[in-house]
Amino acid sequence: MPSRLALTIVAATLTACAEPAAKPAVKAEPTPGHASAKLEPATPATTGAKRSTYSQCNVAGPFIAITFDDGPHGANTPRLLKMLKDRGIKATFFVVGQCVAELPEIAKQIVDEGHEIANHSWSHPLLTKLGEGSVRDQIERTHNVIRQTTGAVPTLFRPPFGAFTANQRAWAHATLAYTSILWDVDSNDWKHRSAAKTESIIRAETRPGSIILCHDIHTPTIDAMPATLDALLGKGFKFVTVSQLLAMHVEKPPAPKAPPAKPIPAKDAADAASSPDQQQSASPAPAKP
Ligand code: NI
Numbered sequence: 001m002p003s004r005l006a007l008t009i010v011a012a013t014l015t016a017c018a019e020p021a022a023k024p025a026v027k028a029e030p031t032p033g034h035a036s037a038k039l040e041p042a043t044p045a046t047t048g049a050k051r052s053t054y055s056q057c058n059v060a061g062p063f064i065a066i067t068f069d070d071g072p073h074g075a076n077t078p079r080l081l082k083m084l085k086d087r088g089i090k091a092t093f094f095v096v097g098q099c100v101a102e103l104p105e106i107a108k109q110i111v112d113e114g115h116e117i118a119n120h121s122w123s124h125p126l127l128t129k130l131g132e133g134s135v136r137d138q139i140e141r142t143h144n145v146i147r148q149t150t151g152a153v154p155t156l157f158r159p160p161f162g163a164f165t166a167n168q169r170a171w172a173h174a175t176l177a178y179t180s181i182l183w184d185v186d187s188n189d190w191k192h193r194s195a196a197k198t199e200s201i202i203r204a205e206t207r208p209g210s211i212i213l214c215h216d217i218h219t220p221t222i223d224a225m226p227a228t229l230d231a232l233l234g235k236g237f238k239f240v241t242v243s244q245l246l247a248m249h250v251e252k253p254p255a256p257k258a259p260p261a262k263p264i265p266a267k268d269a270a271d272a273a274s275s276p277d278q279q280q281s282a283s284p285a286p287a288k289p
Helices: 004-018 032-038 076-087 097-102 104-112 132-150 166-176 195-205 219-234 242-248 266-274 276-282
Strands: 063-069 092-095 116-119 179-181 211-215
Touching: 004 097, 063 219, 063 242, 076 104, 076 219, 092 097, 092 104, 097 104, 097 132, 104 116, 104 132, 116 132, 116 242, 132 166, 166 179, 195 211, 195 219
Parallel strands: 063 092, 063 211, 092 116
Antiparallel strands: none
């Protein structure tokens, strides 16, 4: 969890979306046909998405979702979109509402190129410190600007800094049918600002069902993407959007209850603890695609 100092740094970087885009921002109207196709009521995925919050999924295949937060950004997001298009990869963008309002053409490009767009609040505050009305305003304003700008209806929410109260999560789930999405692979790209570290963390930690956290407002993150994406493709991973990953999710059956433990003689216990095989079998093997 980012520290308070880090929160301040992250909040400061959010002016990044205000950088001038290549073209002046134009008030985009949703294309009627496009909009009507996307303005269906938000429906949870059919086979999964039973819970209101996910950090990763349990899937029967090498499927992963890469996510980009805090944009869109005038220069970095279009650069990233080209990299994704060149590789046939679909990603999920958790956008900040005020950035969508400032850069509507880029938000529309995200959706038009087949990526998922999702809600990351209006101005990236720490929601747990806000009153109920402010939190609802943050989420609803962003929901509406995404709909009006891109024609897509977001069904996913990621709270800024991953911080959300149980009541806030329940409200978003009940009112907007939102599923809250966290992550299991944290690139920490906002912290180290190193393309090499971003790549090495993602390569090392990604597993089938992973949800990878990145930020498309940082240039080194985009610099890391060609090698990172190619490495994951080379390992056999298949990129899907978060909603597609949720649709594949299968809830793991509850673990069977262990039989009552028998007391172990002191000598046997000492032998078991010193055995490499015993120690190895105690931790599950890392999953491979
Ligand atoms: Ni964020």
